[in-house]
Amino acid sequence: xxxxxxxxxxxxISRRHLRSFDGGVGxxxxxxxxxxxxxxxxxxxxxxxxxRGAGLSYSxxxxxxxxxxxxxxxxxxxxxxxxxVPIVEVEAGITLGALFRFLAAHRxxxxxxxxHGAISIGGCIAADVHGKNQARxxxxxxxxxxxxxxxxxxxxxxxxxxxxxxxxxxxxGGYGLTGVIVVARLRPxxxxxxxxxxxxxxxxxxxxxxxxxxxxxxxSDFVYSWxxxxxxxxxxxxxYVVAARFVxxxxxxxxxxxxxxxxxxxxxxPRVPPISALxxxxxxxxNFAYFQxxxxxxxxxxxxxxxxxxxxQGSESYFRLFGPAGFHEYQVILPHDGFAEFLAGVRRExxxxxxxxxxxxxxxxxxxxxxxxxxxxxxxFALNIPRNQRSAGFLTALDQMTIGLGGRPNIIKDSRLxxxxxxxxxxxxxxxxxxxxxxxxxxxxxxxxxxRLGL
Amino acid sequence: MTxxxxxxxxxxxxxxxxxxxxxxxxxxxVARSRRDLEAEAAHLRLSFGVAVKWIASDAxxxxxxxxxxxxxxxxxxPIRNLFFPLGIARADDDGLLPPADAAALLNVNLASVxxxxxxxxxxxxxxxxxxxxxxxxxxxxxxxRANVVYAAAKRGLESYFESLRHRTAESSIRVxxxxxxxxDTQQNIGKKLLLPKASPQxxxxxxxxxxxxxxxxxxxxxxxxxxxxxxxxxxxxIYRELDF
Numbered sequence: 001x002x003x004x005x006x007x008x009x010x011x012x013i014s015r016r017h018l019r020s021f022d023g024g025v026g027x028x029x030x031x032x033x034x035x036x037x038x039x040x041x042x043x044x045x046x047x048x049x050x051x052r053g054a055g056l057s058y059s060x061x062x063x064x065x066x067x068x069x070x071x072x073x074x075x076x077x078x079x080x081x082x083x084x085v086p087i088v089e090v091e092a093g094i095t096l097g098a099l100f101r102f103l104a105a106h107r108x109x110x111x112x113x114x115x116h117g118a119i120s121i122g123g124c125i126a127a128d129v130h131g132k133n134q135a136r137x138x139x140x141x142x143x144x145x146x147x148x149x150x151x152x153x154x155x156x157x158x159x160x161x162x163x164x165x166x167x168x169x170x171x172x173g174g175y176g177l178t179g180v181i182v183v184a185r186l187r188p189x190x191x192x193x194x195x196x197x198x199x200x201x202x203x204x205x206x207x208x209x210x211x212x213x214x215x216x217x218x219x220s221d222f223v224y225s226w227x228x229x230x231x232x233x234x235x236x237x238x239x240y241v242v243a244a245r246f247v248x249x250x251x252x253x254x255x256x257x258x259x260x261x262x263x264x265x266x267x268x269x270p271r272v273p274p275i276s277a278l279x280x281x282x283x284x285x286x287n288f289a290y291f292q293x294x295x296x297x298x299x300x301x302x303x304x305x306x307x308x309x310x311x312x313q314g315s316e317s318y319f320r321l322f323g324p325a326g327f328h329e330y331q332v333i334l335p336h337d338g339f340a341e342f343l344a345g346v347r348r349e350x351x352x353x354x355x356x357x358x359x360x361x362x363x364x365x366x367x368x369x370x371x372x373x374x375x376x377x378x379x380x381f382a383l384n385i386p387r388n389q390r391s392a393g394f395l396t397a398l399d400q401m402t403i404g405l406g407g408r409p410n411i412i413k414d415s416r417l418x419x420x421x422x423x424x425x426x427x428x429x430x431x432x433x434x435x436x437x438x439x440x441x442x443x444x445x446x447x448x449x450x451x452r453l454g455l
Numbered sequence: 456m457t458x459x460x461x462x463x464x465x466x467x468x469x470x471x472x473x474x475x476x477x478x479x480x481x482x483x484x485v486a487r488s489r490r491d492l493e494a495e496a497a498h499l500r501l502s503f504g505v506a507v508k509w510i511a512s513d514a515x516x517x518x519x520x521x522x523x524x525x526x527x528x529x530x531x532x533p534i535r536n537l538f539f540p541l542g543i544a545r546a547d548d549d550g551l552l553p554p555a556d557a558a559a560l561l562n563v564n565l566a567s568v569x570x571x572x573x574x575x576x577x578x579x580x581x582x583x584x585x586x587x588x589x590x591x592x593x594x595x596x597x598x599x600r601a602n603v604v605y606a607a608a609k610r611g612l613e614s615y616f617e618s619l620r621h622r623t624a625e626s627s628i629r630v631x632x633x634x635x636x637x638x639d640t641q642q643n644i645g646k647k648l649l650l651p652k653a654s655p656q657x658x659x660x661x662x663x664x665x666x667x668x669x670x671x672x673x674x675x676x677x678x679x680x681x682x683x684x685x686x687x688x689x690x691x692x693i694y695r696e697l698d699f
Contacts, residue, residue, distance in 0.1 A: 012644035033644060035465045037490035077498035102502060
């Protein structure tokens with residue numbers, strides 16, 4: 001074997017144009033798709049690399065111009081299961097959907113998971129994602145017992161709260177910069193029902209929505225709000241708060257979980273309209289229709305577990321409607337006492353910049369903030385807007401408001417996020433850099449995200 | 456029923472193991488890497504509830520492979536299906552491979568398959584219905600300056616399966632052979648290919664759906680049938696100019 005072939009990552013490489021899910025970053029990249037454990041051998045020489053799960057990060061976390069993207073999709077197996085504890089050990093390429101089907105057959109589930117089953121477990125750990133009730137369940141790290149991480153200098157290393165704890169904490173929400181997560185031991189929770197009862201509470205604005213979130217979070221399995229930010233006058237921000245609870249029904253409902261099909265979701269959809277179908281004229285109509293449809297629903301209404309756990313499934317075309325330029329998701333955690341001011345500022349900037357908001361949504365967050373994770377106390381607020389000439393100025397204005405109010409953006413949701421925003425809103429970013437530097441002085445892992453944010 | 460898959464840890468072999476597990480086959484998986492086999496076996500047991508054994512052995516040595524298989528306790532129920540989704544190709548297989556390397560290619564792609572079939576066929580002939588499934592390559596359609604030994608081995612394999620089909624024609628054993636086109640595996644990563652790749656899962660689904668049929672040789676995907684026929688009929692004066 002030559003010295004060149006011994007360099008990690010060794011093996012066949014393809015070149016692909018990879019794109020962030022929000023469409024903001026597209027780069028011609030080198031990609032490897034290992035399917036055997038022999039790939040994970042320590043090597044004295046290594047190229048820059050970055051792990052890649054399902055490739056669904058809104059920001060360019062799994063690729064970069066000078067890094068080989070290591071796709072771990074072939075590592076999609078369930079390795080061990082201890083139902084009495086309960087603990088499930090999986091390879092990081094397994095999707096949320098596949099694991100959900102397996103766990104549902106044992107009447108278990110992961111309380112923290114994002115809205116689509118195509119997302120990989122490795123991606124969930126690397127972005128430390130949140131679910132539908134962060135205030136009760138925390139973020140993804142809360143259900144991670146241990147990680148087997150590969151780094152070419154260290155080989156396969158066990159990480160947990162007691163083994164290499166610094167690296168464990170920097171890996172959960174470390175955006176792939178500590179190495180390749182190969183295996184994870186996760187702690188699922190017993191399902192307390194086999195269907196979900198959803199109650200919809202109509203609210204006049206987002207401030208009232210936040211008040212209701214605080215009230216409902218303790219007693220709900222899922223809780224979030226939706227708001228119409230296309231309206232003017234008194235109706236601005238009207239919407240509803242969705243609160244859902246598990247209920248026990250019959251075995252037919254259980255079957256829908258174990259046989260759930262996961263629709264394809266990709267950052268590179270071939271069927272995109274040539275221009276954005278979501279604009280200043282269509283969005284008020286769509287928001288109005290959506291609001292009326294929700295109002296007509298009986299409340300509470302019964303839903304299957306897959307529909308409730310993965311609400312984005314079946315709505316994949318929503319992302320395509322933004323057209324080839326894509327969209328922005330602006331998601332921040334704001335202190336409770338600054339939320340009203342933030343909403344007023346958003347309203348002012350929408351009017352000033354003529355931006356059309358496709359979606360506005362809120363969740364309640366509690367707990368302390370740590371490293372680069374999207375965590376802390378406050379209201380998590382998200383906006384979707386089309387990517388166009390007006391959007392850049394709008395988001396810069398929102399950045400200033402967020403910093404001024406002591407808020408914090410979600411790094412994984414915004415491919416545009418500037419380094420200045422990270423430095424101003426993540427006081428522990430230097431501690432993160434220090435942990436990664438001590439673990440990996442050669443800094444083998446990098447991505448567009450890490451270059452942009454100076455990580 | 457018990458099914459033996461040689462080459463089960465990745466690509467078509469791994470997809471076959473999963474497709475057969477959904478049909479409740481008991482599985483014996485054979486491949487080189489212990490770590491890959493352990494992981495796949497655990498997944499199949501937990502996800503599909505099937506019994507799975509595995510043997511780590513390298514098909515580059517038919518003797519070692521047979522020795523490893525001999526160490527297996529008698530399968531209960533007995534082995535009724537043999538699948539050989541294995542193959543190895545080399546970028547430097549240009550007609551100048553050293554003899555030892557060429558022999559290893561022949562062993563993996565041909566001799567090991569023959570060795571395993573000859574070991575299990577006597578018992579299978581008396582045990583009742585079963586399947587022997589081989590996997591060739593479009594590289595065997597017509598020899599060219601690349602994949603010289605590989606193509607020869609795969610063409611030999613085609614002949615062997617044709618003989619096997621003839622030999623078992625009066626029995627309840629079904630012998631099937633698939634000439635595979637481009638498959639989305641490690642072997643084809645980064646290559647500029649003229650025609651689309653098929654996924655291992657799609658191949659596995661087609662193969663499993665076709666079990667128990669006396670289908671002989673088939674192309675997967677099917678469009679390779681006419682493509683292959685065209686390639687075979689191409690006049691030598693034109694064929695010799697092709698660089699592929």
